[in-house]
Structure formats: C-alpha cells, structure tokens
Amino acid sequence: xxxxxxLPWEGEGLVDxxxxxxxxxxxxxxxxxxxxxFRVVT
Numbered sequence: 001x002x003x004x005x006x007l008p009w010e011g012e013g014l015v016d017x018x019x020x021x022x023x024x025x026x027x028x029x030x031x032x033x034x035x036x037x038f039r040v041v042t
Contacts, residue, residue, distance in 0.1 A: 003015040003017050003019075004017075004019035004020070004021065020041065021040070021041040022038060022040045022041065024036055024037070024039075025037045025038075
C-alpha cells in the first residue's frame with residue numbers, strides 16, 4: 001500500500017490513498033539558489 005500525505009488545504013483526512021507517489025529533489029547551488037525538481041511515479 002502507498003499513501004500520500006495531504007497538506008492542510010488539500011481536503012479532509014491525513015492521507016490520500018488515490019494520489020500518485022511523488023518525489024521532490026532540492027538542489028542548493030554555490031550561489032545559494034534553490035531549485036526543486038518534482039517526479040511523479042506512475
């Protein structure tokens with residue numbers, strides 16, 4: 001079983017069992033710029 005946690009504004013309940021699994025990669029470069037890359041696992 002896989003579940004996705006909901007953010008407070010995304011509806012009722014703590015988890016969404018129907019949402020796709022996802023990852024977020026955060027990269028902080030030498031100039032302190034933050035870039036985020038999202039991937040959804042299908």
